[in-house]
Amino acid sequence: MAARIGAATRRAPLQILLAVVALLWLVPTIGLFLTSLMPPDLISAEGWWKIFSQPSLATFDNYRAVFDDQDLMTALWTTVQIAVGNTVLLVLVSAMAGYAFAWLPFPGRDPLFVVVIALLVVPLQTALIPIFSLYQTTGLFDTVLGLVLFHTAFGLPFGIFLMRNFFIGIPKDLLESARIDGASELTIFFRLVLPLGLPAIASLAIFQFLWTWNDLLVALTFGRETQPITVAVFTQLRQFGGNIELIAPASFISLAIPLAVFFAFQRYFAQGLLAGSVK
Amino acid sequence: MAEVAFEGVSKVYADGTRAVSEMALEVRDGEFVVLVGPSGCGKTTALRMVAGLEEISEGRLRIGERVVNHVPSRDRDIAMVFQSYALYPHLTVYDNIAFGLKLKKVAKDEIERRVERASRVLDLGGLLDRKPRALSGGQRQRVAMGRAIVREPQAFLMDEPLSNLDAKLRVQMRAEISRLQDDLGVTTLYVTHDQVEAMTMGDRVAVMRKGELQQVAPPQELYDRPVNLFVGGFIGSPAMNLLTARLEREGGWRAVLGDGVALTLDDEMVAARPGIAAYAGREVVLGIRPEDLEDAALADGAPEDRRLRGELRLRESLGSEVMAHVAVTARAAETGVERELGEHAGLNAIGGDGSGTAVLVGRLSPRTQAREGEQLELVVDTRALHIFDPQSGLGIYDANAGGAGT
Ligand SMILES: Nc1ncnc2c1ncn2[C@@H]1O[C@H](COP(=O)(O)OP(=O)(O)OP(=O)(O)O)[C@@H](O)[C@H]1O
Ligand SMILES: [Mg+2]
Numbered sequence: 001m002a003a004r005i006g007a008a009t010r011r012a013p014l015q016i017l018l019a020v021v022a023l024l025w026l027v028p029t030i031g032l033f034l035t036s037l038m039p040p041d042l043i044s045a046e047g048w049w050k051i052f053s054q055p056s057l058a059t060f061d062n063y064r065a066v067f068d069d070q071d072l073m074t075a076l077w078t079t080v081q082i083a084v085g086n087t088v089l090l091v092l093v094s095a096m097a098g099y100a101f102a103w104l105p106f107p108g109r110d111p112l113f114v115v116v117i118a119l120l121v122v123p124l125q126t127a128l129i130p131i132f133s134l135y136q137t138t139g140l141f142d143t144v145l146g147l148v149l150f151h152t153a154f155g156l157p158f159g160i161f162l163m164r165n166f167f168i169g170i171p172k173d174l175l176e177s178a179r180i181d182g183a184s185e186l187t188i189f190f191r192l193v194l195p196l197g198l199p200a201i202a203s204l205a206i207f208q209f210l211w212t213w214n215d216l217l218v219a220l221t222f223g224r225e226t227q228p229i230t231v232a233v234f235t236q237l238r239q240f241g242g243n244i245e246l247i248a249p250a251s252f253i254s255l256a257i258p259l260a261v262f263f264a265f266q267r268y269f270a271q272g273l274l275a276g277s278v279k
Numbered sequence: 280m281a282e283v284a285f286e287g288v289s290k291v292y293a294d295g296t297r298a299v300s301e302m303a304l305e306v307r308d309g310e311f312v313v314l315v316g317p318s319g320c321g322k323t324t325a326l327r328m329v330a331g332l333e334e335i336s337e338g339r340l341r342i343g344e345r346v347v348n349h350v351p352s353r354d355r356d357i358a359m360v361f362q363s364y365a366l367y368p369h370l371t372v373y374d375n376i377a378f379g380l381k382l383k384k385v386a387k388d389e390i391e392r393r394v395e396r397a398s399r400v401l402d403l404g405g406l407l408d409r410k411p412r413a414l415s416g417g418q419r420q421r422v423a424m425g426r427a428i429v430r431e432p433q434a435f436l437m438d439e440p441l442s443n444l445d446a447k448l449r450v451q452m453r454a455e456i457s458r459l460q461d462d463l464g465v466t467t468l469y470v471t472h473d474q475v476e477a478m479t480m481g482d483r484v485a486v487m488r489k490g491e492l493q494q495v496a497p498p499q500e501l502y503d504r505p506v507n508l509f510v511g512g513f514i515g516s517p518a519m520n521l522l523t524a525r526l527e528r529e530g531g532w533r534a535v536l537g538d539g540v541a542l543t544l545d546d547e548m549v550a551a552r553p554g555i556a557a558y559a560g561r562e563v564v565l566g567i568r569p570e571d572l573e574d575a576a577l578a579d580g581a582p583e584d585r586r587l588r589g590e591l592r593l594r595e596s597l598g599s600e601v602m603a604h605v606a607v608t609a610r611a612a613e614t615g616v617e618r619e620l621g622e623h624a625g626l627n628a629i630g631g632d633g634s635g636t637a638v639l640v641g642r643l644s645p646r647t648q649a650r651e652g653e654q655l656e657l658v659v660d661t662r663a664l665h666i667f668d669p670q671s672g673l674g675i676y677d678a679n680a681g682g683a684g685t
Contacts, residue, residue: 173365181379
């Protein structure tokens with residue numbers, strides 16, 4: 001007992017330090033949140049820390065204004081479509097390709113996989129201009145589909161790489177056993193490989209979702225009317241430098257959603273799904 | 280149910296390895312055949328070709344009336360138990376067992392009935408809702424068995440299904456699998472490198488060496504009439520002692536082992552091996568099983584001309600028996616097969632020290648008083664001797680070829 005208390009006190013300085021670092025890290029987010037709660041006229045006059053001395057100032061009026069703003073709501077919906085759409089598409093294609101690269105023998109498989117890996121080093125920016133002209137001629141410019149396809153395409157090298165390397169770790173016996181049990185390749189994929197690949201799929205999905213949710217560059221390039229929330233907030237910033245009472249809550253909403261998604265999926269990360277299958 | 284027939288089946292891997300050569304074997308309907316052999320001899324490869332997991336390079340493979348060379352696994356209607364069990368980790372025991380049936384769109388109540396029966400037979404009752412990770416090794420093994428039996432397939436294939444279990448459980452499961460196979464009457468091909476499993480479980484045992492089938496026979500016949508040196512040395516533990524001897528015929532037959540050391544052969548044994556006539560005055564390989572040796576002090580009245588004398592080098596007491604390593608005046612056979620077999624687990628090296636002595640391993644009664652370093656006299660049961668041709672390695676049985684076919 002005494003020993004345990006001793007150990008705890010010895011660890012205390014470290015824990016305090018960690019808490020301080022974490023708090024410092026959170027300051028901008030907290031600042032943003034508190035700003036979003038302050039009345040507009042006060043924001044420019046006072047700092048957000050004013051709320052600490054006068055908690056009664058806090059209201060959700062700004063949020064109400066955001067939810068009433070048709071443009072911002074449309075933008076939010078567009079973001080959801082782009083982020084969810086491209087994440088689902090990417091995960092599905094990556095998982096299928098990853099399974100094929102891992103377990104289905106076909107001619108030229110290994111060289112092709114090397115090519116896929118090589119594509120990892122192509123920076124997205126180099127493709128902006130060529131794809132721009134392509135989209136203009138094909139009518140994909142300024143559409144949600146165009147943005148979904150672009151994000152998916154640039155997510156694929158990493159997605160396939162991640163999936164293939166995870167799937168290759170599935171014991172061969174499992175797949176063969178399923179084959180003998182009467183499963184087709186498609187059944188094996190959906191009934192065995194996907195459930196077993198959940199940790200990798202969750203990781204890929206979260207990264208892609210966060211990345212595309214926060215994207216500004218691609219959306220600015222390929223959209224005019226099709227504006228995700230990042231572009232909408234950015235536009236607000238340019239048009240009226242002063243309307244922070246819309247920008248702050250909108251930014252906070254834009255930040256809170258991926259955070260919620262992250263926490264919803266994170267429990268799949270560390271699961272040892274393969275335990276008990278062989279040996 | 281159906282027979283499984285290899286008709287001149289070979290397997291050459293992409294890198295040129297010839298893992299199975301011209302294999303001819305028919306597992307009859309309802310029969311339990313054990314495929315046994317040292318590591319790397321091609322047992323797993325042969326089994327995987329039946330399962331459809333490995334392409335067949337040459338020959339035909341038949342299941343029932345159907346040649347299945349190009350039939351995919353899922354349409355072969357066979358079940359396989361893997362050494363690793365290969366349970367689906369994300370499914371419960373029930374779903375693991377029912378997996379194959381659901382894929383075949385068997386009616387739900389029929390699935391329930393079959394799983395229920397299998398879990399009763401295999402004693403899995405309380406475990407059906409568990410995931411594999413919450414099972415012990417023995418329970419996982421039984422789930423893997425359950426998955427195979429509910430399918431009611433044409434044939435069972437098992438690849439060393441017991442090798443991950445501890446010794447006691449292995450003995451128990453050995454009996455259980457045998458009983459189950461008897462009850463179900465399903466054609467079974469069982470791979471193992473454990474000869475105890477092979478001898479106790481198989482209706483017939485097929486011995487493989489370097490991709491080639493050596494002999495297929497019921498266990499006792501394999502033990503009594505090994506077709507060649509390899510089978511003789513492989514079956515039996517500890518392994519048969521192999522000595523070089525010269526056969527002499529002076530009225531009766533004698534095997535001369537060394538200066539003034541000879542064994543008189545049993546007349547009946549000789550009569551059963553007409554092929555021996557051609558070897559008068561020639562060298563042969565003489566095989567003496569450890570269990571055919573006994574301490575002379577415990578065998579009153581054994582004839583003088585059936586005894587070997589030597590120093591007791593090592594005495595291993597196992598409680599129920601004593602393994603005696605005795606250096607006798609004789610030459611250990613040098614046929615190349617010993618070295619190959621020496622890599623096989625549980626084999627006592629048959630060795631000499633180059634000075635005209637060979638170390639024999641005898642399996643003596645625990646009542647023996649012999650002590651290490653002392654002289655020990657052994658009685659040889661000459662009725663059970665084995666004689667092989669030193670060049671071809673074939674057992675000498677029938678008159679013409681000096682070989683035995685089975
Ligand atoms: N995919 C492969 N490519 C090339 N050679 C292979 C392959 N699989 C097996 N072999 C070779 O084929 C031979 C037979 O292998 P196999 O696995 O059938 O042996 P086994 O009798 O099952 O041995 P063990 O008792 O160790 O399991 C071995 O020499 C092995 O190295
Ligand atoms: Mg094997």
